[in-house]
Amino acid sequence: MLTYKEIQVLSQLIQAVEQASSKLEASLNSKNIEDTEKTKQLLVVLQKQIKQAILEIKK
Incomplete structure (x- = not known):
């Protein structure tokens, strides 16, 4: 089961991916x-956001 924080992070990540x-x-x-x-710049930012989200979820 995902925590509320994990769901928030994933939701933000999904929004960023949709925008990108x-x-x-x-x-x-x-x-x-x-x-x-x-x-290209946007994809680099998105990649960083994904890595950060993964780190947040692992906490």
Whole structure:
């Protein structure tokens, strides 16, 4: 059974993934190189958020 804190962290993580997915989709549809760079940065941030969430849950 998950704790309330774990559920909160997972919920925030899911929201971040959904936002990143929509931005990534928009970027892929764009031919703009600047958008591609922003997407790469977004994915790095998302990766850090996922790692942080995993650490929070392991506590």
